[in-house]
Amino acid sequence: MGMSEFYGPRDDEQSLTTLNRALDLGVTFLDTAETYGLGHNEELVGRLIAERGRDAVTIATKFGILREPGAYARVISNDPAYIREACEKSLKRLGTDYIDLYYIHRIELDRPIDEPMEALARLVEEGKIGHIGICEASPATLRRANTVHQITALQSEYSLWTRDPEDGVFAACRELGIGFVPYSPLGRGFLTGAMNSTEDLAEDDARRSIPRFEDANVSRNLFIVQAVQKMAEDKGCKPAQIALAWVIAQGQAHDVPIVPIPGTKRVQYLEENVSALSVELTPDDIEELNRLVPPGAAAGERYPAEGMKGLNA
Template sequence: MSEPIFHSFPTRTLGTVDDGLQVSALGLGCMGMSEFYGARDDAQSMETLNRALDLGITFLDTADTYGLGHNEELIGRLIAERGRDAMKIATKFGIQREKGAYARDLNNDPAYVRTACEASLRRLGTDRIDLFYIHRVASDRPIEEPMSALAKLVAEGKVRHVGICEVGTETLRRAHAVHPVTALQSEYSLWTRDPEDGPLALCRELGIGFVPYSPLGRGFLTGQMTSADDLDDDDFRRAHPRFTDGNFQSNLSIVGHVKRLAAEKDCTPAQLALAWVLAQGQDIVPIPGTKRLAYLEENARALDVTLTPGDLDQLDRLMPPGIAHGERYTAEGMKGVNV
């Protein structure tokens, strides 16, 4: 076993303190281990997953749609090796796709909620899911229906906590009225600050934790890319609006700000970007994704970076909401976002 970076990895609580979900202060997004970000390498991914646990990063984020089950099966292998109690598992349901396709349908049918949960449990090789998210909310079905189905799964012990992704304030409030929502997961970073326009404040009003995905701007904020040509041919970011010609070059100015302040703080741009997200509140647990050991350990060191009020004010001035050029997703990817 490798030497730990921290004597004791910090933790945070999602949801209300009394009955919330305690997790490592930094999670690990596992999606890229299965698809979307170039070729997959299961041996490399398992090495990274095991190192994450050794470091104390025990909050693992997956979904049934990542690799069409492959990602959950990968986590299932980790559970078999390390034991169920070594980690907290968050997974999701609601996006249905065909193999090899990005186009998706959204399914929030109550019967499907149960079917999806049981399928995830089989792939994970466990009897419980720590945090089960509605991945995307279907506009053709009242949110009360899937939330009621999730409440039954909690009562049966198959799900410990309920989460929801990428919803607006009205939907979040209605969902929480049916059954307590432990966490809202939405994209949030220095170049995507949409949650500040209502959802984050409502989370705090209702006692809901917040889980930012893509806190490194899909890798853009690390400062390691100079053009879309740096991406693999099958990397979905090649079609992402913020990575296309014109927008890509315009967004490089954002990275310039991050690089300059990172140099002043003696940290990497990735660490600075993660430190900014972590500094937004103790109820926030970012889940940067990676399949590589070096990036995992670099990300973990973001917890060593302290940003002063002056640093945070400077970043707010240089990188205000709406600074990024291009939409967050293609039209297909925006299905179910901000419902």
């Protein structure tokens, strides 16, 4: 997402260099969405596919959030006719004839989940998508959706400072055989220790609109970063690697397959993130982080009011 908007100016050549380096390092699961840059991000991934070949990547993309250019305000739609149209447009932008994993990006609260699921099941039958995913769904919605067609993956925000999925979601995933894809596993960069106040963010950085990144809440949340930094110092690694290693370890803790998708547009941070796979956290390390940063410890909501629509629906 950050390669196309929200986190400062975009640089397509830098982004493509980072994407190519990801493939060279064995990172082949790429997550995008029609709403990221209003199609720009899918086109960027399409350029990578054209260069490296379709078989080099596993592509996940999403539908369901409609926005106007340059605006955050959005409309959530799970209308079946729109789903088919959105899928065709994504296929064209990506330059492929199939999408490996197609997500409901946000759930339309006034529409039965059966409707989009039935539309997605037809796309599976036609070979346009391989698997169905859903984002930010409650256990009840997961169970209902899964009666229509098998859900392959649930994508929700999850990190050391966002622990919501531990409240029933992991149990539902385990019960239904659904994998979990945590987005923002680095707390939108906060857990890397890169910021101490809102002033560390560019004026046009979208995080300025998020309550959790308001100055008062940043100050209240610095204890979380300090806990991560202390462990990183003890282990001789980066704070981001501790934060990612903790997320990865939760797969075993909750007996659910977990594939985090840390976003970055720079090779340096990509390489740091991949190196998190070599960071070993002992049970005592994990217990210590859980003690220092228990569920619900972070101050501030994780989205502005508009963005809270459709979360855990």
